[in-house]
Amino acid sequence: MKRKLTYVFIGIIVCSTIGFLSSVVTQSSVNDWYMTLNKPSFNPPNWVFAPVWSVLYVMMGVSVGWVWAKGFHHKWVKTGLYHFGFQLLLNGLWSIVFFGLKQPFYALLIIIALLIVLILTFKWFRVVSKIGAYLLIPYILWVCFATALNFKIWELN
Numbered sequence: 001m002k003r004k005l006t007y008v009f010i011g012i013i014v015c016s017t018i019g020f021l022s023s024v025v026t027q028s029s030v031n032d033w034y035m036t037l038n039k040p041s042f043n044p045p046n047w048v049f050a051p052v053w054s055v056l057y058v059m060m061g062v063s064v065g066w067v068w069a070k071g072f073h074h075k076w077v078k079t080g081l082y083h084f085g086f087q088l089l090l091n092g093l094w095s096i097v098f099f100g101l102k103q104p105f106y107a108l109l110i111i112i113a114l115l116i117v118l119i120l121t122f123k124w125f126r127v128v129s130k131i132g133a134y135l136l137i138p139y140i141l142w143v144c145f146a147t148a149l150n151f152k153i154w155e156l157n
Contacts (some may be wrong), residue, residue: 011068012061018088019057023050029099037104040152045108056139060088063135067128080124080132087121090114104154111147117127117141 031047064084070077090113097105118140126133 004066006065007069008062010061010064011063011065012058014089015057015061015064015088016054018092019053023053023090025095025100029102033102034099038156040149040156043149043153052142058143059135060139063125063132066135067125070128074128076127080121080128083117083121083124085124087114087117098131098150102148106157108147108150110152111143111150115136115140115143115147 064081067077067080072078090110094107094110094114097103097110118136122133122136122140125136
């Protein structure tokens with residue numbers, strides 16, 4: 001149990017760090033460039049994003065820690081963790097491209113790739129740990145919503 005908690009703790013730290021770094025890039029544009037964009041009617045208020053992402057990063061950390069604790073020597077664990085790492089990279093890249101570079105179209109391509117890799121991550125995590133996989137469901141749903149939002153922002157602008 002101590003080993004699992006250690007992996008969960010490391011997972012939360014890594015995911016939260018990516019979240020923090022993404023928020024730094026996001027904050028640079030959220031109060032100026034982002035405010036000038038035409039947004040769809042389903043765009044949530046800006047204050048919603050930080051708490052939602054904070055919870056999602058913690059859940060992602062618990063999920064990856066739960067899977068990692070099954071043993072990195074196992075090929076399905078490795079496969080799941082590689083997918084997880086790649087989707088986490090895409091997650092951070094999306095913020096850089098959308099908010100940092102102010103490129104909604106290229107961000108849309110990245111978020112579509114993120115969604116695909118995230119679904120594959122879920123698939124591999126489910127092979128290793130149903131709990132680890134199910135902890136990703138809110139994240140998957142949020143990324144689906146974010147994909148639709150990104151598309152509409154690109155379309156309207």
